[in-house]
Amino acid sequence: MTEDGSGAQQRPGVVPAEVGRTAAVQRLLDLDGRDELTSTHVRLVAKALGRSERTVWRWLSAARVEGRHGRITAARFTVTPEVRTLLALWGGNASRVHAELVERARLNPDSGPAPSLATLHRAIRRDLTAGERAGLRQGEAARRVYDVFATRPPTHRNAVWEGDHKRVPVEVDVEGELACPWVTWFIDCATRVVVGVAVTPHAPSRDAVLASLRCAIDRREPYGPAGGLPGAIRVDRGKEFLCRTVTAAMGGFAVAVVDLPPYTPHLKGTVEALNGAAEEMHFVLLPRYLHRQKLTGGKSADPDAPALAFEAFVAGLLGWVNWWNGQHRPAGLDGRTPLEAWMADATPLAEAPPEQLAHFSxxxxxxxxxxxxxxxxxxxxxxxxxxxxxxxxxxxxxxxxxxxxxxxxxxxxxxxxxxxxxxxxxxxxxxRALRAARTASARRLRADLKAAERLRRERFKAQTVAGRAERSRTPARGEAAGELEGGARRDRRQLARPGLIPHGPAPEHWVQLVDPKQQDGRRDED
Incomplete structure (x- = not known):
């Protein structure tokens, strides 16, 4: 059995009376106006609403006489804007608000009596949601705990990255001084793989953002294999330099930067979840963790614990990132690691040319x-x-x-x-590399000069008889080929000797050609 707002008990599966009364009474009045109303109709309504037939007839009578389809609502105290303001003033303390209302009623009797403390408590529970009560008591962060957020639809790898800074609550040794380092990282929203990370011993600036972006984009060793150019990057506009730096750096690659409103962690839930996971899985185990349980008086259980060196802290964090990408299996990836999910995605990748990365950051x-x-x-x-x-x-x-x-x-x-x-x-x-480069340059010049001297040196032909010395030079390849070809032509002309075998007399039956001039002379003689 359950209890509705009127305090009456109801059977499971029965429509609450106050929810269905208005519609049922309106239906019964319609049937009555057409002279079709019967006891069967009343019995069905009573059974459906968990009431007696007598009660349903009484509802119908009140509707006919008074025109009222619901029950009479008694006047009750409600939370007014004035009460909300007093709750915010006293940090959600209802007792102090009640005392304030009593004092105001005493000073101004015409305003009416103040409600009792129990009545005020009932009105606060009835008229204010749990989130509103928490917000009036502890602020916006407490109110957001009771909010409902939608989940973004699944996408593909490199569709959207999210970036953020996180101050690590661990004191590390930076050149003899204790400091809390900062981590700047970018994560792929679809596969949860951390594509880029940079650590600084102080509050980060542009160099941390650009270094993290560069190792996120570059898929070559020692980065990769995850990376490339994303479709968009979501960052917190509250961290203005982060937004400005990312926008300026990625503008050359036509990558959109979504500047989220400040202090809206739910809009970049993937990287915020990474921040929480890093603290719960890694930072809490390190010495001098600031959020560890305290003793009486807020003292640490081991205030003299030795701090990690900054180099050891960075090595440990990078090792944890490798574990997150290659071994951890977050929910929503079907039992795969982030790197396995990234490699299994067949979405084509867009990469930046190496020559552009030389200018980047x-x-x-x-x-x-x-x-x-x-x-x-x-x-x-x-x-x-x-x-x-x-x-x-x-x-x-x-x-x-x-x-x-x-x-x-x-x-x-x-x-x-x-x-x-x-x-x-x-x-x-x-x-050593500089000295080797100078030595190599000198060696190359020495070789070039020696080759030139060999070309410049004068040579003379060998002679077997007395005479003047004649210079000789090495013919070029084209000259040598031309010389050989010319010699071959001369040899063939020497072999062609037409006068070596004299011509004999022509046979008598051959027709001999006669010169026309000689023929004209013979005619004149005749």
């Missing part, structure tokens, strides 16, 4: 500089590279990753020449 000042014997001068420091050997005086422009001045990229007329490294921080391998 880099900034420049628009100035041209010359390569000198000390390399390239930038910010009062010299940058060197092995490919600069032999290029002194070349006018170049430089581009660099924001907040990273140890490596710069050098371009000449839009062509990427290569990377240059800070001279004072160059490694032993980079110095």
């Amino acid at each position: 880099l900034e420049g000042d628009g100035r041209e500089r010359s390569i000198t014997s000390h390399g390239i001068r930038w910010h009062r420091r010299d940058y060197i590279a092995e490919w600069m050997v032999g290029r002194t005086g070349t006018r170049v422009s430089i581009r660099h990753l924001p907040h990273h001045d140890d490596v710069i990229e050098v371009f000449a007329g839009g062509t990427h020449l290569g990377s240059a490294y800070l001279a004072e921080a160059a490694t032993a391998e980079q110095v």
Whole structure:
């Protein structure tokens, strides 16, 4: 048995009386107006609504006399805007609101008596939803817990990415100081694979966003195999620099950036779920985790726990990302890992050419500089590279990753020449490569000069009799071929000797041709 709003008991499967009373009474009145109403009709309505036939006849009588299809609603106290304001003022404390209403009724008797505390509690439970009560008590975040959200329809890989920053609640050792690092990552919404991640020991800026985007787009080693160009990226507009940086970087690839309203985590639920999973599965196990249970007085159970070095923290986080992509099996992927789901998707991929990635995520000042014997001068420091050997005086422009001045990229007329490294921080391998490039350049020049000397050296023909020395030179291939062909023609002409065998007399039966002039002379003689 259940109880409806009127307090009456109802049998399971029976339509509530207050829900069907209006429609049933209206139907009975129609039948009565056509003189077709019978006790059978009343009995059917009573059985369907779980009421007695007498009650249904009483409803019908009230409708005929009073024109009322429902029951009489007693006047009751309701939550007014004034009461809502008082609830917000006192943080949802109904007792304090009741005391305020009593005091106002005492000061202004004409406004009527104040409701009892029980009546106020019933009105709050009846007129306010659970979300409204939580919001008036604790704010917007508490209200959202009771909201209902729709699920986006499934898509294909690289259809949409979501990006976000997360402050890691773990203190790590950064050059002798404790700091909470930040992680910037992008995740594919369809397959849940983390395509790009970057970690900074401080609040992230453009360099973290661009570094994470670059490793997300580039599918070559050591990144990939997941990646490529997405159809769109969803980011939080509340983090303005994240939105601006992603929009500027992806505009060149015609990738749309959806700037979500600030403080709307439900609109990018995939990356928010990743943030929560990382904290529950990885960060909670690390030393000096800030959200761990506290002792009396809010003290940590182990305040002297040694902090992880920043390098160890980054290695552990990247290892967890690899586990998430390759071994974890989130719900909604049919028992597959994110990487298996990504590889099983046959959607064609759009990739950025390597030459475009050379410009991606880099900034420049628009100035041209010359390569000198000390390399390239930038910010009062010299940058060197092995490919600069032999290029002194070349006018170049430089581009660099924001907040990273140890490596710069050098371009000449839009062509990427290569990377240059800070001279004072160059490694032993980079110095050896520079020396090897100088040695190789000198060796090539020495070989070219020796070859030229061999061509320039004078030679003379060998002579068997006394005479003046004659210069000899090596004939070219075309000249040698022409000489051989000319000699062959001369040999054939020498072999053709028509005077070697004299002609004999012509036979008598041959017809001999006579010169016309000789024939005219013979006629004159005759």
